[in-house]
Each structure stands twice: as C-alpha cells, then as structure tokens.
Amino acid sequence: MTSLPSLDQYFTNNRDRHLEELTNFLAIPSISALSEHQPDMQKAAEWLSNEFENIGLENVSIEKTAGQSVVYADWLHAEGQPTILIYGHYDVQPVDPLHLWETPPFEATIRDNKLYARGASDDKGQVFMHSKAIEALMNVEGKLPVNVKLIIEGEEEIGSPSLEEYIQNNQDKLAADFIVISDTGMYGPGQPAICYGLRGLAGVQIDVKGPKGDLHSGLYGGGVQNPIHALVEILASFRDAEGTIAIDGFYDQVRDLTEEERAGWAALDFDKEAVKKEVGVKELTGEPGYTYTERTWARPTLEINGVFGGFSGEGIKTVLPSEAGAKITCRLVPDQEPDEIVEKLRAHIAKHEPVGCEVTVTEFDKGKPYLTPYDHEVIQAAGRAYEQVYGVPTVYTRGGGSIPIVAAFDEILNIPVVLMGFGLDTENFHAPNEHFHLENFDKGLRVISSYYGEIEKLGL
Template identity: 45%
Template sequence: MNLAEFIEGRRDQHLAELCEFLRIPSVSAKSEHKPDIEHGARWVAENLRATGFKTVQIVPTNLHPLVYAETLEAPGQPTVLFYGHYDVQPPEPLDLWTSPAFEPTVRNGNLFGRGTADDKGQVHIHLKAFESLQKVNGKLPINVKVLIEGEEEVGSVSLWDYVQKNKEKLKADALIVSDTSMLGKGVPSITYGLRGLNYYQIELTGPERDLHSGVYGGAVPNPLTILTELFARLHDKNFRVTVPGFYDQVASLSKAERKALNALPWKKKDFEKAVGAPGYCGEKGFTTVERLWTRPTFELNGIWGGYQGEGAKTVIPSKAFAKFSTRLVPNQNPQKIAQLVEKHVRKLLPKTVQCKFEILSMGKPWVAPFHNSIFQKAQTALEKGFGRKAVFIREGGSIPFVTQMYDTFKVPCVLIGFGLPDENAHAPDEHIALENYFGGIKAIAHFYSDLATP
C-alpha cells in the first residue's frame, strides 16, 4: 500500500482522533482551564509516543507546559523542526455558536469547534503525516523535532526562554509551521511573509471615583469621552496613521512583488463573505491585498469603562480602558514604533486625565526569500495533496516565534497553512474544511518524504 492509499484508508480514524483532541477545552487565557491545558499537553505527548517518536517530553514552564519530541534516525538526511500550539482562544460569546464550541460537529463538509483551524486541526495534520510515514515506511525518512506550546494565544510568554536555553537541542535545517491560511478554497498556499505585532493597553483616570452624571456632568472630565476622542485622532481622512515617524522605515514593495501579489487568484467575493461588512476602507493608494499583507496598521481592539450592566446607571466613570495594536512591516522596529506611539498618545491627551500606558507584547515582521529548494519541494508536495499548484502569499497576521527562530538559527521557515480566511479562527463557529484537512495530511506526508535526499 502506498502513502496516499494508506492515508485515504484512515480518514474516519483521523477525524475521530481530531475530534477527541478538540473536545479538550485548552483555553490558555483563563486560569480555570489550567487542568484542561495540562490535559491538552498530555494528549499531544501521548499521540507523539503512539506515532513512534523516541523522545517525548512535557516541559513545565511558569505558565503552561511545552511538548518536545524528536526522532533522529535518518543519518545524512535533513532535520526539520515542526512548531505548533495546542492552546485555543476563549469560546465566548457562547450564544453565537451553532453547536457547542468543544463538541466538534460536521456540517456541510466542515468540522466546527474551537481549535479546528487555529491550531489543533493543523497540528493534527502533521501528527498524522508523521504517523502515516512511520506505518508505510517503517520509519521517518528525515530527522524530525517537534515543539508544541500551550501559550501561543497569550503571547508565547515561556517559549522563547525555552528556546534560548535549548539552542543546540532545537537546531534544525528548517522550521515548519502550519498556523496560517490558504488563499482560498482549493488554493494551496505557502506563506513567505508576516506582519509584526505590538500590543498595548491604556488606562485613563479622571475623577478619583465614579460620579453622578447629573450632579457633576459638564464640569468634570469624562475619561471615556477623552479616550474615544484620542482614538478618533489617530487616523487621518486617508486612513493613514497620524503617529509622527510611523511610516519612516516602511520598506516599499518592488514592482515585481507588487505585480505578483496583485495577480494572485484573490477573490473579492470571498473576502466580502469572510468579513461580512458592507464595504472596504483602508490606506489610500494601495489595493486591498497590499493593505492586508504589506502595510502597517493601527487598530483599536477593545474599549471599556463605566456602567455596562442591565438598565441605567448614570455615572461619569473614574476610569476608561482600551487595548490596541500596531501591525508592522519590514524595516519597522517594534521598540521604536512603541516609543513613537506612546509619545504621540501622551501628547494628545489633556492634563485633566492621568495616563497609564503599557506595552504588553512586541513582535517583528518577517519576510523570507522563497526561491530555494525547500520551498519548491513544499510547492510540489501541495500539488500532490490538492491537485493544484500552490501559490506564494504573505499574510497580515503575526507569529513572533517564526521571526525569533529565523533570527536565531538563520534557517528557512516554511509556513504551510490549511485554514481559510473565513473559518472564524478567533470567533464563534470556528471550523476547518475537511477537504483541506485530509488533503493537508497527504501533502505534508509527501513534503516530509520529498525532503529526504536519495
């Protein structure tokens, strides 16, 4: 039995096993899910052992455990490090799920459940590719190291410390990641660029306590009003960020890359379906694809303060809060951008409020050259799995680990995603197309097999 036939014959088994994985509510952001996170780590470790990995370790950290595994039984062959994460986003709001978030359900060719696309489903694709190669060939054709974390959705706070202390152990010829998307349904894709991400929180304090809005309204500063005015001033009419110096180091696209990106089979109707908004907006002078993948942004992610319960409570709130982010592109320095943003925000605020400004995380952008053999082998393998030539894309999201690993080890980072932009990765009704999941197992198994030198 060849590799493709073996994988095809295990479809039901693979799906049942993925559903078992998805039922574990491994939400990293909530302390009450700590036992579930630990369960998720054990599940991954047990699956790797069953797959045939010789060394499997659950590594405790100050927050959530890492899982490390390796099989180094192919002398003279390349070594790859596969990275993924087993933690997931919180499922709220629960009432917007068609079926419960942690009860995976198949509907219309899609598997629904938290973690299906981000990232349990994609991690499982690699686990089953490893297993299939072991079963068909008796061993893996290359040397494989696996690092799967439980903190990606909360900033990977423990991961980099582990990497720094284990550089020799983690050394590989290439880093492989599946935590990205395909360009569209049936369009296999290899991502060669990601935006960086800075994440911030601001707290404004006006009066020392909440005040009666009838007794004091009109005579004291309202932090919520000031905060909303602040964010309204951070973009101009052309949707450019008004922070001085924000664009100074932005790398311009070459004519060739701009032409290639805009020639991709990107479909406006698919974007509109994924977004669910009545129209577009964005920085003047750029196409939607360019705005999404190659331009920096400043986004307000959440704002709160005052009374938000049922009924009425007429107060001037003492405090107002917001979380916001900047997505960065090549040549922008996260530390420099954070300094510029904080300086400008403080300059815009009146003296009637106190400001607490926090930088919660910072991550660099990443763009890789893809005209080399490993990317070409990935493209060939994806064609074997999906029957269509893969395209090379950039994405607007961020994976800080990729940039850190590239800077540390200077090896190719190959990002092969099997999600779709409209699969609600951080929203209710998250799902993955089953044709992409099953096709992904075939493609990744072929990829690892093709990496072996004769």
C-alpha cells in the same frame, strides 16, 4: 523514495480512526488564557506525548517552562538527510460567547464535510496532521525520508511568553535545517498558498483618569474634564481623514514592497465583492495608494480593539464618568520594531493629552514581523508538494496576522521558516463555530507526506 500511492491507500483505510482520534484530542478544553483549565492543559500535553510514542517517535518528553509545558519528540535516523523542526501549539482560544455555538465546542461534530470544534483548524487539527503523516510513513515505509524534531507548545494563544526562553536554552536540542509551521491558511478553497511573511504586533491599553469618582453631569458637566471626551480626542488623533496613521515616525522604518511582489499579488484572483459580502460591509477602506491585499498583508496598522468607560446599561444615566480606557493594537511590517513603535505611541499620546485628566499607557503583547525569501529551495519544495496533491500552482503570499514566536525562531536558530498551512480564513478560528474543511485535512496529509519526499530529493 516515498511511495505516494501506498500512502494514499493508508490514509483512506485509516480515515475513520484518524478522525476519531482527532475528536478525542479536540475534546480536551486546553484553554491557556483561563487558569481553571490548567488541568486540561496538562491533559492535552499528555495526550500528545502518548500520541508521539504510539507513532514511533523517540525521546518524547513533556518539558516544563515558566508557563505551560512544551511537548518534544524526534526521529533522527535518516542518515545524510536534513532535519525538519515541526512547530505547533496545543492550546486553544476561549469559546465565548457560548450561546453562538451550534454544537458544543469540545464535542467535535461533522457537518457538510467540515469538522466543528474549538481547535479544529487552529491549531490542533493541523498539528495532528503532521503526526498522522509521520505515522503513515513509519507504517508504509518503515522509516522517515528525513529527520524530524517536534516542539508543540501550550501558550501560543496568549503570545508564547515562555517559549522564547525555552528556545534560547535549548538551541542544540532544537538545531535543524529549517522549521515547518502549519498554523496559517490557504489563499482560498482549492488554492494552496505558502505564506513567506507575517506582520508583527504591538499592543497597549490607554487609561484616562479624571475626577476621583463619577459625578452628576448636571452639576459638574462643562466644568470638569470628561475622561471619555479626553479619550475620544486622543483616539481621533491617531489617523488623518484618509486613514493614514498620524503618529510621528510611525512609517520611518517600513520596508517598501518590491515591484515583483506587487505585480504577483495584483495577478491573484482577488474578489473584492466576495470580501465585502463575507464581512457584511458596503465598502472596503484603508491607507490610500495600496490595494486591499497590500494593506492587509504588508502595510502597518493601528486599530482600536475596545473602548470602555461610563454607563452602558439600559436607558440613560446622567453621569460624568471617573475614568475611561481603550485597547490598541498595531500590526507591524519589516523593519518596524515593536519597542520603538510603543515608544512612538507613548510620545504621541503624551503630546495629545487633554488637560484635566491623567493618562497612563500599559504595554501588552509584542512580536516582531517576519519575512523570508519565497524563492528559498525548501519553500519552493513545499509549493511543489501542494501542487502534486491539489493540481494547481501554489501562490506565495504574506499573512496579515501575527505569530510572534516565528521571528524568535528566525533570530535565535537562524534557519528558514516554512509556513505551510491548510486552514481557510472563513473557518471561524478564535470565534464560535470554528471548523476545519475535511477536504483540506485529507489532502493536507498527502501534501505533508509528499513534502518530506521533496526534501529528500533536494539532498541538502
């Protein structure tokens, strides 16, 4: 049985060393979206490989995929105990705009008990915590209470294009009783949460082509279709005046929330005024008939992420542009299928295509939504582990974001996924000044260690 006081002392005694090691990991600019960082991707994979060997894991390997490498390791000597597959990623987002960072993004800095660096929260810091929990158990107990396998990829920030094939080809190697992923967040400071569902994703780019080149708006305006006007007409057709998505069949497959879920979420201490202050708006808006948490956790969306075309420099240029475009993403919920939603988008755009221009639609990221019963015993065990350390009841939520590979794990390996995160929504992941609250780093190490003990008690 896991000795929590001894582990607590181990984490206290080794905290400075752990933070120094994490600083070294964060110093590697492993940006998967930028080809010039390919050597850094390899360096990060090698860093993890060395880390896993040093803490006593076995069968450590850097495995090639069609894209970035996967780092694999395991320890399988807990006879009669379940096997946990731990997933995470070592790639990070680009750092632009660089001038908004208060300190260099790859030089980890501690301010106000927060660790600032790209990847501190998403996801290097949380991957590192699992490694250090294993290290502590191996040093204090001489073994792990359960079996573990780790798979850490390098393409999550670009949609994990190579990982699904890797999972398909390595099902026996990755066989486990359930998966643990620490790439989500808590409900709020001091309030742990288990995320039992994620929204899916479907992204497209709309390109509108008009005349063969930019035209003088005085000579041709009013007689030739303006691609920006045509684009605006298409974009405006996506929603009605109240914000409901107006695409035929868009809501047909949406699974309704249960009354139990709605009641549970309504009971949460949601602070609407705090959200408005945090994001800097006067009002919150959205689909009628649903609360803010319901809209952002369990209802589908269609958002315009970017619009481009024409002249946008200083001053004015009287031009009728040749082309314009927009990037669109839809967040999807059970039981919506990304391919079906993209086809509905295509049909809607074709139906509303203005005359005098050509419209093309290009598909981008796609990922299925994920949902698992939150009363599953391995999820409830995670809730108990949080409660032991944080001293408050765990809340059960869904996440508004997407981790597309989660649905692939669920479908291919057919085992539960436990989304056990330690970040906070305010930590600027994907933005300048990303950081990780060290209070949650410290407590998270203890939660993970406690969780392995809770799983041992289940006797699965």
